Amino acid sequence: MGEILRIFEDFFGPLWPVVWSLVKIVALLAPLMVCVAYLTWVERKVIGAMQLRVGPNRVGPLGLLQPIADALKLLFKEVIVPSGSSKGLYVLGPILAIAPSLAAWAVIPFDEGMAVANINAGLLYLLAITSMEIYGVIISGWASNSKYAFLGAMRAAAQMVSYEVALGFALICVLLISSSLNLSEIVASQGQGRFHDMGLGFLSWNWLPLLPMFVVYLISGLAETNRAPFDVVEGEAEIVAGHMVEFSGMAFALFFLAEYANMILVSVMTALLFLGGWLSPVGFLPDGFHWLALKTAFFLFVFLWVRATFPRFRYDQIMRLGWKVFVPITLVWVVVVAVWMMSPLSIWNRDDGGTKGVPAAGLEIGG
């Protein structure tokens, strides 16, 4: 493998870093797009089963070719630009919707040292990139020159900014106890501790000491991706489809792809931050990528399950939940975790000499 790589490296010369990055990006995005396509199929099957229906079963065995048929249909449809719309921005909207949700995958590690970019400020990068997802919604909503689309954009702007606050505080708790912004190190920090040594790894993952944050993160993740029961942004009963009402063909499909890519992203993030990523839950089974895939699949199933179970929230109640429930809970929990870490009861004893950024004073108090 290494020799083959060296041959290619010699062939491309100074262009090699660019080529190698592109190869890595394609190797990540191609399976991701397949996952996105089949997530739509899984969603229809799962919700169908929950509502005692069959779901898609016409195209291919078990309806397995349905996503491909849908994609082909959308590809061949005309993209209609409404009169009176702001043309440049109208085209830019779907692009800005999907670009951040793909760019965010750059820092996601899939196994020990397996990421497109294993950077130190990984968590910060993710926060920054996911905070830009909102532009796709706002721009397309405004540029469509339609009242429904505009209402959807306004709702999205308010909702996504509100839940980002709670999401950010939940992440602060995680990075407090793992004292790193690097996602690989956050996962590695969950693979140590008393329970891990006893062979019960799943009890030393972050979800247990940070249980309230885990719940808040999951629910805020639902709200950030505009999934049910927080999908007032689309609200097909009131504002038809919100920001995407004027879009057709592939432009519409881009919004769809972005939404499902975001769902997978939030699930992977939850698995990495709270459920130990690729770490095995019990001592006698080896760690590996399959664990991350399994945990991600579980959270995706929860996303679909929630959609089939709960009715849509009313808009003012969404805002109330975000600002009056989640933000106070997370604020208090940040303080609780910080005090916990500095108290003698701290379960995160660090003896690495402060190399991971724990101030020296904290080490003395924390023992």
Added chain:
Amino acid sequence: MEFKTCVFYFLSTILVLAALRVVTARNPVHAALYLVLAFFNAGGIWLLLSAEFLAVVLVMVYIGAVMVLFLFVVMMLDIDFKKLREGFWRYLPMGATVGGLLAVEMALVLGGRYFGLDAMPEPAAKAADYSNTQELGRVLYTEYAYPFELAAFVLLIAMVAAVSLTLRRRRASKYIAPEVQVAARHEERMTLVKMAAEKKKPAGDEAAEAGAGGGR
């Protein structure tokens, strides 16, 4: 030319053009979006200076929150473009003065020798895994803890003041306290009544009845 220099010129060209469009764009929404582009490129330039924390915070705070709320307001305005351009000549002297001042100050900074920049040694290059986020946090919460807390307090007061200045209760608003709504139990709203099951009559009976009715 070094690759880094190429990237710098690429980013700064877009930055300057976008900034120019912010002031020349006719539509305020377009202007705000160009400002977003300018911020993004400024973040890129900060990354080149290996100030990754500042760059990411610029993107997160200004692009992810501030500009979104800006757009939120600007998009809802009903703007008369003609009226917007009316006061141009009236504001020109004021704007030109401010612009001139800014240009002079920038020239001072870029000139460098007024501040003895030539005498200062170039900062030592850091290793690739050096994290200035950690370094910044360490300094901020130890050496500069009190100024930091003070700044936080000033911001908090500003926030409270802004809310209390703009908060007004409208008399006509039909507002129901959400805690009352959330506390509602289904027993208060709905009663389930036991009823004897109603049996459908067999189809033959109905037809016979209808026939009989018609005959009468």
